[in-house]
Amino acid sequence: MPIDPHFDVTETGDTAFAVEGATVKFGPGVLSEIGGDARALGVSRVAVFTDRWVAKLKPLASVVAALRNAGIDAVIYDEVAVEPTDASFQAGARFAVEGHFDGFVSVGGGSVIDTCKAANLYSTYPDDMMAYVNAPVGAAKAVPGPLKPHIACPTTFGTASECTGHAICDFPKLGAKSGIVSKRLKPVLGLLDPTVLQTLPPFIVAANGFDVLTHAIESYTARPYTKRPKPDKPELRPTSQGANPYSDFSCLEAIRVTGKYLEQAVLDPSVSVLEPLMFAGMLAGIGFNNAGCHIPHGMSYAVSGLVKNYFAPGYPQDHPMIPHGVAVVVNAPVAFRFTGPVSPERHLRAAEALGADIRGADPKDAGAVLANRFVEMMKKTGIPNGLSGVGFGQEDLSALTAKAAPQKRLLDNSPRPVGKEDLERMFGEAIAYW
Numbered sequence: 001m002p003i004d005p006h007f008d009v010t011e012t013g014d015t016a017f018a019v020e021g022a023t024v025k026f027g028p029g030v031l032s033e034i035g036g037d038a039r040a041l042g043v044s045r046v047a048v049f050t051d052r053w054v055a056k057l058k059p060l061a062s063v064v065a066a067l068r069n070a071g072i073d074a075v076i077y078d079e080v081a082v083e084p085t086d087a088s089f090q091a092g093a094r095f096a097v098e099g100h101f102d103g104f105v106s107v108g109g110g111s112v113i114d115t116c117k118a119a120n121l122y123s124t125y126p127d128d129m130m131a132y133v134n135a136p137v138g139a140a141k142a143v144p145g146p147l148k149p150h151i152a153c154p155t156t157f158g159t160a161s162e163c164t165g166h167a168i169c170d171f172p173k174l175g176a177k178s179g180i181v182s183k184r185l186k187p188v189l190g191l192l193d194p195t196v197l198q199t200l201p202p203f204i205v206a207a208n209g210f211d212v213l214t215h216a217i218e219s220y221t222a223r224p225y226t227k228r229p230k231p232d233k234p235e236l237r238p239t240s241q242g243a244n245p246y247s248d249f250s251c252l253e254a255i256r257v258t259g260k261y262l263e264q265a266v267l268d269p270s271v272s273v274l275e276p277l278m279f280a281g282m283l284a285g286i287g288f289n290n291a292g293c294h295i296p297h298g299m300s301y302a303v304s305g306l307v308k309n310y311f312a313p314g315y316p317q318d319h320p321m322i323p324h325g326v327a328v329v330v331n332a333p334v335a336f337r338f339t340g341p342v343s344p345e346r347h348l349r350a351a352e353a354l355g356a357d358i359r360g361a362d363p364k365d366a367g368a369v370l371a372n373r374f375v376e377m378m379k380k381t382g383i384p385n386g387l388s389g390v391g392f393g394q395e396d397l398s399a400l401t402a403k404a405a406p407q408k409r410l411l412d413n414s415p416r417p418v419g420k421e422d423l424e425r426m427f428g429e430a431i432a433y434w
């Protein structure tokens with residue numbers, strides 16, 4: 001008997017799911033413990049990856065002081081690009097090769113942690129940049145062996161990069177966004193200190209919060225692992241293995257906590273609200289690292305990659321940029337309307353966890369019920385009104401579709417098959433929500 005009827009055995013589907021845990025320490029002040037943590041890992045000379053904005057803030061100073069007080073040689077690399085590219089990944093890798101480090105520390109958002117993962121990989125097992133990148137953009141070569149210890153210290157709460165084996169970047173010359181996905185990339189330890197969130201501007205809190213929600217809801221509604229074809233060899237089971245009982249558990253709780261606290265965190269921030277949100281971000285990260293996202297994330301890379309002239313409040317203003325959480329959430333309501341008919345009870349349960357009143361809801365409206373709750377939260381927290389809110393119009397639909405269609409890893413994880421026509425229609429419906 002299956003754990004949940006949603007995971008009933010199918011004729012050609014997989015019969016097992018894998019569980020990748022995350023090693024983390026959570027609580028106010030944990031960053032000051034990093035010296036002992038690094039010593040316990042046996043490292044003596046570490047590269048500390050950050051960006052030039054975080055480099056001026058207290059968390060970086062605390063981490064470096066704690067490492068040096070523990071007798072560890074800590075060398076700062078503050079040239080990580082926000083929204084990294086293949087070139088900035090390679091620059092980080094060159095720094096890592098030249099420095100002869102035996103360990104890595106990252107202090108920053110997802111861009112910093114992802115760049116540090118890539119630098120660890122390319123300095124440990126040097127190869128052509130495209131070798132380890134996901135197909136069809138790269139050759140999807142398996143990471144040959146274990147990497148050096150990497151301790152991740154997030155200063156935001158959305159990406160959950162400290163819990164995952166994902167490193168994502170732009171390939172400007174190819175007009176594509178892709179990355180490397182391997183469990184070997186996962187940091188050996190994540191230090192989650194909620195006090196670092198106190199200075200986050202409200203719009204960044206909103207963007208992070210919607211990244212958490214989409215990770216959790218996409219993973220919860222993803223194609224069940226029992227409906228993904230069984231791999232020929234166990235080692236070929238993908239990281240995006242589909243919804244499963246383990247990821248369900250953390251995703252539902254992440255949705256409930258974020259639904260309860262996100263609006264308050266944006267409108268009236270205080271550490272007492274940010275602490276549960278950071279915990280929810282971690283739970284959603286554990287969820288999507290074990291299940292995988294689908295359509296909203298697949299569409300988001302086209303949105304962020306084709307940015308024209310949008311500058312997000314609270315983010316660096318040196319170039320147009322659509323923050324990842326915003327690029328995802330502008331597609332989420334249309335995607336959930338599309339996937340709703342496949343598993344109405346899951347969409348209703350997610351809507352309920354998010355705070356919607358689902359009493360009397362007709363299962364055939366499940367996708368709309370979830371989408372409507374999303375739109376209500378977007379309006380309250382100052383998220384742009386769909387694609388038009390970040391500078392796109394009807395004239396951009398075919399370019400957006402062409403760029404989203406190759407996101408095979410994510411689109412294949414959708415519970416409902418999604419073709420080019422579906423993508424174009426969804427981008428069209430995402431132009432404005434209110």
Ligand SMILES: [Fe+2]
Binds near residue numbers: 159211297324328
């Ligand atoms: Fe995300």
